[in-house]
Amino acid sequence: MSEMSSGLGVPTIPAPPEEPHLPPRQWIRENLFSSLFNTVLTIVSSLVILAIVRGLLAFIFNPQRQWEATATNLRLLMTQAYPEEQYLRVWVCVAVILTLTAMSMAVWRAGSAVPLPGVGRRLLSGGVLLALMALLAPFGTRSTFIWLVIGIVVAAGGEALRRFADEERSLSTLALLAMALGGLVATLWVVPYGSHTFNLQRTPRVLAEPGTVAMSTKLPWTLMLVVAVAAYFVGTLVRDRLPTNPLRATLLVTWLLMPPILLYLVLRDPSFDMGHVFTTDIPIFAAYAVLGGALLSWLTRPSTGEAGRIVAALVLVAGFAMFATPMRMIVRLDMLLLAGFALSAPTFSGGPRARRRYTAGWLGVLGMMSWLITAINTPSTVDVPGGFFIGGISLTLMVAIFTIVISFPLGLALALARTSNMPIFRLLATWFIEFVRGVPLITILIFFSIMVPLFLPPGMHLGEVAAVVIGYSLFSSAYLAENVRGGLQSVTRGQHEAAEAVGMTTSQKTVFIVLPQALRVAIPPLVGHCIGVFKETSLLAIIGLFDVLYIARYVMSNQTEFMGSTKENILFVSLIYWIFAYQMSKASQRLEQRTGLGER
Amino acid sequence: MTDATAAEPTDNQAMEQSRDLSGARDMIACEGVSKWYGDFQALDGITATIKEQEVVVVLGPSGSGKSTWIRCINRLEVHQEGRIVVDDVELTNDLRNIEQVRSEVGMVFQLFNLFPHLKVIDNVSLAPIWVRKKPRAEAEEQAMALLERVGIPEQAHKYPGQLSGGQQQRVAIARALAMEPRIMLFDEPTSALDPEMIKEVLDVMKVLAQSGMTMMVVTHEMGFAKEVADRIIFMEEGQIVEQGTPQHFFENPTEDRTKLFLSQIL
Numbered sequence: 003m004s005e006m007s008s009g010l011g012v013p014t015i016p017a018p019p020e021e022p023h024l025p026p027r028q029w030i031r032e033n034l035f036s037s038l039f040n041t042v043l044t045i046v047s048s049l050v051i052l053a054i055v056r057g058l059l060a061f062i063f064n065p066q067r068q069w070e071a072t073a074t075n076l077r078l079l080m081t082q083a084y085p086e087e088q089y090l091r092v093w094v095c096v097a098v099i100l101t102l103t104a105m106s107m108a109v110w111r112a113g114s115a116v117p118l119p120g121v122g123r124r125l126l127s128g129g130v131l132l133a134l135m136a137l138l139a140p141f142g143t144r145s146t147f148i149w150l151v152i153g154i155v156v157a158a159g160g161e162a163l164r165r166f167a168d169e170e171r172s173l174s175t176l177a178l179l180a181m182a183l184g185g186l187v188a189t190l191w192v193v194p195y196g197s198h199t200f201n202l203q204r205t206p207r208v209l210a211e212p213g214t215v216a217m218s219t220k221l222p223w224t225l226m227l228v229v230a231v232a233a234y235f236v237g238t239l240v241r242d243r244l245p246t247n248p249l250r251a252t253l254l255v256t257w258l259l260m261p262p263i264l265l266y267l268v269l270r271d272p273s274f275d276m277g278h279v280f281t282t283d284i285p286i287f288a289a290y291a292v293l294g295g296a297l298l299s300w301l302t303r304p305s306t307g308e309a310g311r312i313v314a315a316l317v318l319v320a321g322f323a324m325f326a327t328p329m330r331m332i333v334r335l336d337m338l339l340l341a342g343f344a345l346s347a348p349t350f351s352g353g354p355r356a357r358r359r360y361t362a363g364w365l366g367v368l369g370m371m372s373w374l375i376t377a378i379n380t381p382s383t384v385d386v387p388g389g390f391f392i393g394g395i396s397l398t399l400m401v402a403i404f405t406i407v408i409s410f411p412l413g414l415a416l417a418l419a420r421t422s423n424m425p426i427f428r429l430l431a432t433w434f435i436e437f438v439r440g441v442p443l444i445t446i447l448i449f450f451s452i453m454v455p456l457f458l459p460p461g462m463h464l465g466e467v468a469a470v471v472i473g474y475s476l477f478s479s480a481y482l483a484e485n486v487r488g489g490l491q492s493v494t495r496g497q498h499e500a501a502e503a504v505g506m507t508t509s510q511k512t513v514f515i516v517l518p519q520a521l522r523v524a525i526p527p528l529v530g531h532c533i534g535v536f537k538e539t540s541l542l543a544i545i546g547l548f549d550v551l552y553i554a555r556y557v558m559s560n561q562t563e564f565m566g567s568t569k570e571n572i573l574f575v576s577l578i579y580w581i582f583a584y585q586m587s588k589a590s591q592r593l594e595q596r597t598g599l600g601e602r
Numbered sequence: 603m604t605d606a607t608a609a610e611p612t613d614n615q616a617m618e619q620s621r622d623l624s625g626a627r628d629m630i631a632c633e634g635v636s637k638w639y640g641d642f643q644a645l646d647g648i649t650a651t652i653k654e655q656e657v658v659v660v661l662g663p664s665g666s667g668k669s670t671w672i673r674c675i676n677r678l679e680v681h682q683e684g685r686i687v688v689d690d691v692e693l694t695n696d697l698r699n700i701e702q703v704r705s706e707v708g709m710v711f712q713l714f715n716l717f718p719h720l721k722v723i724d725n726v727s728l729a730p731i732w733v734r735k736k737p738r739a740e741a742e743e744q745a746m747a748l749l750e751r752v753g754i755p756e757q758a759h760k761y762p763g764q765l766s767g768g769q770q771q772r773v774a775i776a777r778a779l780a781m782e783p784r785i786m787l788f789d790e791p792t793s794a795l796d797p798e799m800i801k802e803v804l805d806v807m808k809v810l811a812q813s814g815m816t817m818m819v820v821t822h823e824m825g826f827a828k829e830v831a832d833r834i835i836f837m838e839e840g841q842i843v844e845q846g847t848p849q850h851f852f853e854n855p856t857e858d859r860t861k862l863f864l865s866q867i868l
Contacts, residue, residue: 503711504729
């Protein structure tokens with residue numbers, strides 16, 4: 003509780019007295035066998051659960067299962083055919099993401115403290131579960147015995163902790179997590195999982211050797227863990243020395259910038275044509291930076307008033323007019339971006355500081371967009387035969403992240419347009435949403451991957467994945483808009499009136515009063531939507547992209563060595579999906595708790 | 603419009619019960635204001651003026667159009683006939699006029715309508731920062747001063763949901779005052795409060811009235827009306843039935859409908 007409140011700077015509220023934990027026997031009697039009906043229910047459902055678990059374990063530990071298929075193809079599942087000699091790039095990306103995650107955890111004070119007896123309780127139940135599993139699994143006597151002993155030892159340790167540990171002493175959940183991951187990584191060096199490599203020479207062949215896993219696996223992952231832990235401690239140092247809000251803002255912006263930078267700078271490594279960059283790209287950027295900056299600096303002056311709105315509208319008209327005349331795409335896109343900034347300038351107008359910040363925001367977004375457009379249109383140095391340069395879980399995550407990040411502002415805009423009192427916006431947004439929602443996602447993906455390149459002006463290239471991400475973002479934004487609209491409707495009329503009564507303009511009211519409240523209400527459906535977007539990336543397989551499910555279903559089970567390993571592969575891939583989806587769902591719960599603090 | 607400099611009552615005069623405001627200029631002028639909700643006529647030709655520094659209490663049975671009228675004055679409701687002129691600006695569909703009037707007129711609602719996602723101090727300082735374009739430090743200093751004035755500076759860093767109803771309504775008053783309005787509208791400010799909290803809100807309003815603020819108050823608090831009002835307007839079925847000083851109104855009302863109303867509530 004105190005963790006949470008200090009995070010938001012709210013005075014600490016005294017926590018209510020904790021409910022005493024019942025001893026296990028009493029808990030079982032009160033909750034599972036309190037009445038005849040309850041007893042019957044408990045027995046029946048236990049039998050059902052036992053049967054299911056037993057079936058699952060029998061499947062997993064059946065000696066016929068080809069789990070080597072997964073072990074051998076881990077790299078294929080992670081990145082598909084990313085070239086071996088440039089694999090360092092992938093590890094750099096993983097390291098950057100882990101660093102950011104760990105630093106954010108430190109800065110946002112993630113995790114909580116569990117009293118030692120609580121840890122003991124969890125160990126006890128974990129150990130009992132393990133022992134039970136050992137009995138259920140179709141092991142040989144020796145394995146059963148070993149796992150049974152491990153389970154009992156863990157349970158006994160837990161019970162000892164529960165009984166004798168001091169209630170006052172506690173352990174941070176993050177330390178527990180680090181210990182668990184550390185243990186997992188340590189086993190890579192000790193336990194003989196076997197070294198499985200897939201030889202991609204002319205005749206593909208599996209090289210399976212006894213011993214620990216290959217150095218190319220265990221060394222990077224060990225380093226990754228070290229990097230993450232180190233980043234966490236750096237994060238705590240920075241957190242205690244720098245002001246909180248600017249630090250958080252910096253981290254958030256870094257998170258937003260990271261996907262394009264990692265993808266287009268690190269993974270794809272564009273070979274920039276410097277001559278072209280200096281003669282064309284930089285001058286265009288400089289012109290927009292200087293002229294746009296001056297314009298925005300004038301527009302955000304509170305005294306500008308009506309003339310500013312007219313100028314901003316003219317910029318928008320100019321932006322659309324540019325599409326009628328032949329010129330570079332980037333010039334047109336920059337103009338549209340400038341129009342967007344100009345139109346929202348009056349909302350953020352204010353003193354010199356507010357104006358400087360707004361202009362700096364323009365320079366940042368413009369620079370990012372210019373660089374990104376140039377990078378996308380530059381050929382890559384990463385040489386992958388055929389198709390996209392990356393696949394597997396990386397492609398799945400990439401498409402999901404880009405789609406969510408792009409469709410979020412789009413969905414917000416659609417929701418606002420649909421609820422606005424300007425009939426044209428309302429009509430366009432309603433038509434768009436209703437149209438997109440009436441079309442299956444597969445249709446949209448196929449349309450964008452095949453048809454869109456045909457409609458593009460000559461000389462402009464859009465990668466297949468980029469086309470798909472655009473299509474998927476449009477699809478996702480329609481659904482997202484409806485979720486946000488639900489949130490918008492939950493904001494009471496009184497809130498609108500209060501904002502109007504203190505003289506706010508419609509856009510100020512929307513930005514400062516309505517959206518924050520609407521989004522808070524919409525967190526559960528929005529996160530549900532994000533999980534859906536993540537999982538439905540598996541449809542990418544239909545248009546021939548190598549996403550993780552496609553690899554598991556068709557690529558791996560068609561390898562001559564692993565014919566018929568589909569079931570194992572799919573079980574493994576579903577585990578991967580579940581881990582990511584479950585983390586999103588947990589994050590949503592934490593977000594709800596945090597933002598719910600100020601609610602009445 | 604009368605000359606603005608004609609009458610500038612001193613604080614002393616403002617403290618007195620029955621003040622002579624006949625020379626003061628008009629802050630709010632309504633001429634034949636009518637409004638319909640579908641077929642139902644909520645306001646029926648309201649004509650009234652409110653002088654600078656005057657405290658007007660609007661009484662009447664529920665459904666008589668009091669709230670509708672007060673909400674027309676800062677255009678939360680749109681009137682369909684007649685004219686409303688607030689501080690020499692006529693309310694029309696022109697957005698600039700509406701924004702100007704709203705930044706001059708503070709409003710306090712029955713259900714407080716505080717912004718639940720913002721701390722108390724941000725509730726108060728948000729509009730000065732973004733509408734008046736004040737530097738943040740200055741706006742927050744002013745917000746603290748106002749919270750001091752309404753007696754709850756220690757709650758500045760809590761969220762509205764952590765406050766009692768009376769405290770919330772005082773924050774709402776501070777929020778309205780932060781825009782430095784020339785007129786304050788109160789739409790049944792104590793109707794949603796528990797009895798023991800009504801007094802703390804009324805006390806703040808009394809001090810505000812004594813400081814010379816032009817106020818228009820819709821309320822059912824007869825004590826407040828007797829003590830603080832310069833004039834009482836009694837409405838029924840969207841019309842002004844009777845108006846006058848508290849003394850006239852409570853002691854010898856002329857209209858039968860007023861007498862009936864008073865007999866029901868006193």
